[in-house]
Each structure stands twice: as C-alpha cells, then as structure tokens.
Amino acid sequence: MHVASSRKKIAIIGTGYVGMACAIGFAEFGHTVVGYDILPERIRLLQRGMTPYREAGIAEALARHLSEERASFVEDFESAVDGADFIIIAVGTPSLSDGTADLSAVEAVVAQLSPLHLNGATVVLRSTVPPGTSDRVALALRGSAEVVYAPEFLREGSAVADFLSPDRVVAGAESAEAGQRYCALFSHLNRPMLVMSLIDAELVKAASNAFLAMKISFANQVANLCDGLEADALEVLGAVGHDRRIGSMFLHPGIGFGGPCFEKDLKSLIHVMNTANTNASLLEATLEINDRQPRRIVETIKDELGDDLSSFRFGVWGLTFKGGTNDLRDSLALRVVDEILAAGGQVVAYDPSYRDGATESQRFELADSALAAADADVLVVLTDWPQFAKIDERAIAARVRRRLVIDGRNVLDASALRDAGMTYRGIGRRRTVDSLELAETG
Numbered sequence: 281m282h283v284a285s286s287r288k289k290i291a292i293i294g295t296g297y298v299g300m301a302c303a304i305g306f307a308e309f310g311h312t313v314v315g316y317d318i319l320p321e322r323i324r325l326l327q328r329g330m331t332p333y334r335e336a337g338i339a340e341a342l343a344r345h346l347s348e349e350r351a352s353f354v355e356d357f358e359s360a361v362d363g364a365d366f367i368i369i370a371v372g373t374p375s376l377s378d379g380t381a382d383l384s385a386v387e388a389v390v391a392q393l394s395p396l397h398l399n400g401a402t403v404v405l406r407s408t409v410p411p412g413t414s415d416r417v418a419l420a421l422r423g424s425a426e427v428v429y430a431p432e433f434l435r436e437g438s439a440v441a442d443f444l445s446p447d448r449v450v451a452g453a454e455s456a457e458a459g460q461r462y463c464a465l466f467s468h469l470n471r472p473m474l475v476m477s478l479i480d481a482e483l484v485k486a487a488s489n490a491f492l493a494m495k496i497s498f499a500n501q502v503a504n505l506c507d508g509l510e511a512d513a514l515e516v517l518g519a520v521g522h523d524r525r526i527g528s529m530f531l532h533p534g535i536g537f538g539g540p541c542f543e544k545d546l547k548s549l550i551h552v553m554n555t556a557n558t559n560a561s562l563l564e565a566t567l568e569i570n571d572r573q574p575r576r577i578v579e580t581i582k583d584e585l586g587d588d589l590s591s592f593r594f595g596v597w598g599l600t601f602k603g604g605t606n607d608l609r610d611s612l613a614l615r616v617v618d619e620i621l622a623a624g625g626q627v628v629a630y631d632p633s634y635r636d637g638a639t640e641s642q643r644f645e646l647a648d649s650a651l652a653a654a655d656a657d658v659l660v661v662l663t664d665w666p667q668f669a670k671i672d673e674r675a676i677a678a679r680v681r682r683r684l685v686i687d688g689r690n691v692l693d694a695s696a697l698r699d700a701g702m703t704y705r706g707i708g709r710r711r712t713v714d715s716l717e718l719a720e721t722g
C-alpha cells in the first residue's frame with residue numbers, strides 16, 4: 281500500500297463497480313474512504329465484506345481495508361459526506377429509450393448535496409455524462425464546493441487494477457487548483473496528469489469509448505472480409521496491430537461489443553452530435569456493424585447444418601458480455617442464444633459465473649461444467665473466458681456429436697481441434713488449414 285503524504289477523507293456515492301474500484305483504490309493509496317449507496321441492502325453486504333459482483337482482487341482488498349478501518353460503508357448520506365475532502369459521485373447514468381442518458385441519479389445526489397455545508401470539499405463526478413452536465417452541477421453547487429469531472433477508464437472485471445495503474449489521470453475542473461487537488465491523489469503514480477475544462481474532460485470520456493468501440497467494429501469488418509476471402513483475420517489484424525500508431529488492443533474480432541457502456545455511450549454521443557448538427561455517420565456505422573455482428577453465428581450454423589435447426593442441441597460456452605465478469609447486461613451472447621432458440625434449436629449453456637443462474641433457466645438449460653455443456657450436437661463459444669482455451673480438444677471432440685465448433689470469440693485452438701477431427705469455424709478464420717500449414721504445404 282502507498283502511504284499518502286496527507287491522508288484525506290473521501291466519500292464515495294454509489295457502490296457499483298466504478299465506485300467500488302475508487303473506494304478500494306483510494307484506500308490502497310492510504311486514504312480513508314466512506315461508501316454510501318441508495319440501496320441499504322448493498323451497504324449491509326459491503327459492511328460484511330461481500331460484493332455483489334465479480335471483480336479481480338476486490339474481495340481480499342475489501343476485507344483488509346474494513347479490518348484496518350480505512351474503508352467503511354454507511355446507510356446515511358449526510359454522515360458519508362460529513363467532513364469529506366473529496367466527494368466522488370459514481371452513480372449510474374443508463375440510457376433512456378431515445379438514446380439520451382438518464383441523469384436522474386446524478387441530479388438526486390446533487391440535490392442532496394446542495395443544502396449541505398460542504399466546507400470547501402471538492403465534488404468529483406465520475407459517472408459518464410453528456411457534455412455540459414458538469415457545468416450544470418458546478419452551477420448548482422457554486423459557493424459550497426468546487427467541481428471536478430474525472431472520467432473513468434475502468435474495465436469491468438479488472439476495475440481495481442485499472443484504477444491503480446491508469447494510463448493517464450484526466451481532471452476537468454472549474455479551476456486549475458481544483459483539478460490539481462484531484463490529480464495530487466495520484467501523484468505518486470508518475471502518470472500523465474491532464475487538467476482541462478469540465479466539458480473537455482467529458483468529451484475525453486465520450487471520445488475514448490467511441491474510439492474503442494470503433495476499433496472493435498473495424499476489426500469485425502476486416503474479419504468478415506477475411507471470412508469471405510478465406511483469409512485469416514488473426515494474422516491480418518495481429519500484423520496491423522503491431523504498428524505502434526494503431527496498437528494491438530481492442531482489435532479482436534468476435535460477436536461484437538456488449539456490456540453496459542459502449543452501446544449506451546455511443547447512443548448518447550450520437551444524440552449530442554445530432555443536437556449539435558454534427559455528422560455522426562462514423563459512430564452510427566460503428567453501432568450498425570455491431571448490431572449485425574452477432575447474426576454471423578446463426579448464419580454460420582445454418583451454413584453448416586441448413587436452415588432448420590429444430591433437431592439440434594447447441595452447447596453454449598459463455599453468457600456474460602465478456603470473460604471475468606458476472607454481468608449479463610447487453611450481453612450479445614444472450615442475443616445469439618435467443619437467435620438459436622428462435623431458429624428452433626435447443627440450448628444448454630455453461631458460464632463460470634452462472635452455474636445455478638435460475639433466471640435464465642426458463643429459456644434454456646444450464647450445465648454445471650463446460651464439458652457437460654459440450655455434450656451436444658454443436659459447440660458454440662460466445663464469451664472469452666480464458667479457461668475455455670485450456671480444455672483438452674480431444675475431450676471436446678469426444679462429446680460434440682456433429683463434430684462442429686463455432687467459436688464466436690476466436691479463443692479456441694483451431695489446429696488442435698481440427699487435429700482432433702472437428703470442423704472449426706471462427707470469426708474471420710480460414711475454414712480449412714491455418715496459414716502456417718498452408719505455407720508448409722504450399
């Protein structure tokens with residue numbers, strides 16, 4: 281643990297994965313954190329050291345900081361913020377049906393803060409908000425607190441590690457001093473500190489997520505072309521990513537991006553662009569490509585088995601929107617499962633986070649191991665859980681009756697599966713032999 285030169289009291293409003301990464305992260309930096317949530321049952325869970333979501337390293341760190349009294353959780357808003365040097369707002373901003381962000385939770389927190397004597401506390405907004413929101417918050421709190429907008433770049437599943445090791449710290453602020461006060465919390469990390477206006481920082485967040493989503497849709501389009509040309513997208517995109525100007529991260533083709541952030545943030549940004557009369561076609565295409573991408577799985581299945589899937593049982597590996605989480609929100613894996621069911625197929629699914637998930641069991645069966653789910657006609661991989669790649673290919677081949685694997689995340693070893701007698705179809709993967717074998721035989 282880093283021992284902060286001056287220990288601060290930091291109140292965290294909202295204990296979702298962003299708020300909790302902040303709570304654990306600032307406690308690791310040596311500060312005293314007090315968490316508050318509108319859900320009292322969530323607070324009682326956290327007081328007992330339990331978290332409702334799967335995040336690497338969080339359970340151990342939470343237990344440690346609770347016992348060392350660096351972290352506590354309270355059901356009362358005023359006692360959470362009382363005497364705080366920083367008040368971090370990390371509440372949800374979900375999408376409304378027209379694509380705009382629902383800011384009611386942020387507004388409710390600001391309304392609770394407005395009448396309080398905040399004694400010069402710095403209020404730090406970390407929720408993703410449309411440009412202009414932080415200026416309005418600053419106006420509402422003028423005279424009692426200065427406002428900072430600090431966008432978060434945390435990924436679910438690795439949020440604590442991302443918090444402790446940021447590529448950069450961005451602080452939009454009403455005054456340079458307020459921005460620097462917030463940045464000082466991270467000064468020991470020696471990372472770039474970027475202080476700017478509130479609206480610029482809001483746009484850093486929006487543009488970062490839009491760019492990452494665009495990179496994934498780009499990778500998916502290249503992969504779809506590779507499928508059509510019998511080329512290998514992993515070779516192509518791997519080599520493209522070696523160019524430092526491009527970079528290899530977020531160039532992995534698959535069934536598309538899911539989860540609670542990218543689609544919601546893109547829709548919100550498109551809405552803002554439309555309102556500002558700015559062409560949003562690049563972002564609209566990013567969403568459109570992503571919307572179509574999951575259909576590739578059922579198309580590939582039909583290509584192999586014909587249009588009538590009613591006599592087939594599909595073993596599905598993975599339901600969450602990505603490996604390492606227990607989050608099903610906007611999971612494209614669930615979309616693909618629905619499409620298989622709609623085409624008449626039966627589904628038995630395995631996900632390491634949902635061994636007994638009663639909620640899904642109405643529509644399809646849940647298996648309690650990957651190999652139990654592979655006891656099917658066809659195996660379909662929909663989430664990139666790393667443990668799937670470690671399962672012995674011969675054990676897979678011994679179970680999957682039609683000897684067909686559709687790998688929607690390109691996580692399995694195509695050659696080993698082919699050696700075991702399976703037909704392997706990935707996203708942008710050659711149907712027959714891999715390129716090395718091609719080079720050797722050619």
Ligand code: UGA
Nearest residue numbers: 432433434435436530531532534536537538539541601602
């Ligand atoms: C994303 C951003 O990566 C974070 O920087 C940001 O803070 C967060 O949204 C947010 O705005 O709160 P997250 O949604 O947790 O984080 O997950 P990612 O790891 O970005 O993955 C999003 C989706 O894209 C997943 O479905 C993943 O499987 C998919 N993906 C990712 C790909 O299909 N290909 C890739 O190369 C990378």
